[in-house]
Amino acid sequence: MRLKEIGRSKRFKARLAVERSILDIVNSSDLSQAVPLAGLTIAAIGDWRFRAGRNLPDRLVSDIEALLISISRESGLLADNSRAVFDPENEAAAAAIGALKAKLALALS
Amino acid sequence: MSFDLPSSVVNISIFGSWVRRDNDEHSDLDVLVTVMDGSGKTPDQEIADFVRPLIGGEPSISWYGVNKLRSMFEQGDLFAWHLFLESKSVGPYPELQAIFGRPASYATAQTDIMELHGILREVSVELIKAPRNAVFEMGILYVCARNIAMSASDKLCPTPQFGRYSPFALPIEFPLTADEYDLAMSSRMAGQRGRSPPLIRVGDVEDMQERLMSWSELVLAEVSRVVAP
Numbered sequence: 003m004r005l006k007e008i009g010r011s012k013r014f015k016a017r018l019a020v021e022r023s024i025l026d027i028v029n030s031s032d033l034s035q036a037v038p039l040a041g042l043t044i045a046a047i048g049d050w051r052f053r054a055g056r057n058l059p060d061r062l063v064s065d066i067e068a069l070l071i072s073i074s075r076e077s078g079l080l081a082d083n084s085r086a087v088f089d090p091e092n093e094a095a096a097a098a099i100g101a102l103k104a105k106l107a108l109a110l111s
Numbered sequence: 112m113s114f115d116l117p118s119s120v121v122n123i124s125i126f127g128s129w130v131r132r133d134n135d136e137h138s139d140l141d142v143l144v145t146v147m148d149g150s151g152k153t154p155d156q157e158i159a160d161f162v163r164p165l166i167g168g169e170p171s172i173s174w175y176g177v178n179k180l181r182s183m184f185e186q187g188d189l190f191a192w193h194l195f196l197e198s199k200s201v202g203p204y205p206e207l208q209a210i211f212g213r214p215a216s217y218a219t220a221q222t223d224i225m226e227l228h229g230i231l232r233e234v235s236v237e238l239i240k241a242p243r244n245a246v247f248e249m250g251i252l253y254v255c256a257r258n259i260a261m262s263a264s265d266k267l268c269p270t271p272q273f274g275r276y277s278p279f280a281l282p283i284e285f286p287l288t289a290d291e292y293d294l295a296m297s298s299r300m301a302g303q304r305g306r307s308p309p310l311i312r313v314g315d316v317e318d319m320q321e322r323l324m325s326w327s328e329l330v331l332a333e334v335s336r337v338v339a340p
Contacts, residue, residue, distance in 0.1 A: 029243035041302025
């Protein structure tokens with residue numbers, strides 16, 4: 003939440019909820035226990051990929067990384083915070099995100 | 112004007128730490144691009160290529176339409192004050208102050224602080240549900256503390272404090288040490304910029320959250336006292 007988000011907390015809270023739900027899938031997995039995912043920016047996902055790659059098969063890490071990037075993009079989390087805004091009420095995006103989260107959970111199971 | 116950017120670009124300005132001159136290795140080089148509404152998308156790269164030689168770094172670009180930004184100035188949004196006080200135009204563009212004037216008074220400090228207090232309160236609940244998200248939740252503590260202080264500083268300090276260490280500038284003792292605050296900031300940086308996550312214990316997040324909750328109540332009470340008619 004940068005300064006630009008003060009006073010727009012409904013959107014910020016919705017964004018937090020999405021981030022938490024995705025982080026929880028990854029971080030509650032035994033596979034990812036020692037390498038917590040800290041956020042859903044490209045940089046944070048890249049850092050997780052680097053750390054996870056030391057312990058986990060490269061193919062698995064690549065698959066999870068791709069899913070995380072897709073989820074972040076679909077959620078609007080990768081958009082800059084001005085031009086393309088996070089829209090918690092976009093039903094089409096919500097369905098796509100739900101499907102991607104299910105794939106993510108499966109990959110980490 | 113003799114430069115290659117589309118005429119829909121109304122203004123390009125740097126803002127924040129680079130204008131305050133307190134930028135460090137953690138600072139973004141924040142660039143605001145204001146465009147005519149409905150003018151379509153100019154690639155970030157085109158803007159970055161234009162500003163990079165002028166400002167000497169890699170920009171982090173935010174885009175705003177003229178109408179949106181004008182509305183924020185008219186409503187006295189804190190971000191408008193941030194731009195009014197801490198922005199500098201780049202290249203041949205006029206200053207934002209010349210385009211939008213002086214923002215209206217910032218009137219939502221109490222509401223903003225209460226909303227941030229609510230987000231702060233949720234951290235302990237979320238930690239119970241997902242203790243392995245401790246790094247993320249620690250980062251939220253940082254965001255809330257910093258932004259509560261930014262909002263309050265408009266009422267409690269001689270000038271608004273938009274820097275990262277704004278909590279330490281308030282006339283109310285901040286309950287975290289600099290090291291604790293930096294730890295929370297590092298957690299946020301890990302989630303946003305891909306820095307290596309620090310080792311965070313759930314108990315530390317809970318402890319810091321409790322202290323920040325008490326502090327934010329004091330801050331809100333003081334802001335309410337100052338703005339009371």
